[in-house]
Amino acid sequence: MRLQNKVIIVTGSTTGIGKAIAKRCVEEGAKVVLHGLEEEWGKAVLHETRGDKAVLHIEDISREGAAERLVQLAVKTFGKLDAVVNNAALVASSSIHTTDPSFLRKILEVNTIAPFSLIKAALPYLSEQKGCVLNIGSVNAYSGEPNLLAYSVSKGALMTMTRNLGDTLFRENHVRVNQINPGWVLTETEKQRKKDHGLAEDWYKDLPSVYAPAGRILWPxxxxxxxxxxxxxxxxxxxxxxVDIEQHPFIGRNPPKDASTIKTSK
Structure with a gap:
């Protein structure tokens, strides 16, 4: 039990990567604050975590006061807070031609500012426990795909924040801050997103080797x-x-011109 008795907030944990992290945390002995937008999905995850090991909060993470409400729920329910996983993110296609300042602000509010707000709200309690923050970024943080401009910008900003706070908060508060950058992950929403783009029901079973050398993409x-x-x-x-988690080196890996344009990373 590597997380025995730890109390952890996992944002965006009603589905996908966040759901997998929350469930694994409970398996490792932790108590978890689940969070998301989908109440029905959240209740299903709550049931899977046996109820007494988790509590559910449904709210847009970018709303004013959402971070404080999540932190207070953790402390009120479980008596302390050891860690925060900033996983919730808004993934939306955009390019320089389709991104206006309003859209960019919306993406930044969810993907960058909300994680900052949660870290700040949680810091007094994390300091007491000498706890940690884990930000879930994306390999797109380094430059990103042409149709993921705003998303990539937000993840690049998150990565800089991780490195900055990873130094200052550890020195001043004994709170560690680290980040995982996933590559292409087969989540429920990714399956649906590709179907919405007109791909076959089982699109993920036959992918170009340039994107999936292992014959498949990553699992949550x-x-x-x-x-x-x-x-x-x-x-x-x-x-x-x-830490980048992908099955091939992401930077400098240029797909051949005839490779499928199917890819959209985490």
Missing amino acids: AEIAAAAVYWLADESGPISGQV
């Missing part, structure tokens, strides 16, 4: 397994680190 459970290390005490004093 594989990201969750990696998350446990950063949330557990075994990661020791390591802070301010960003």
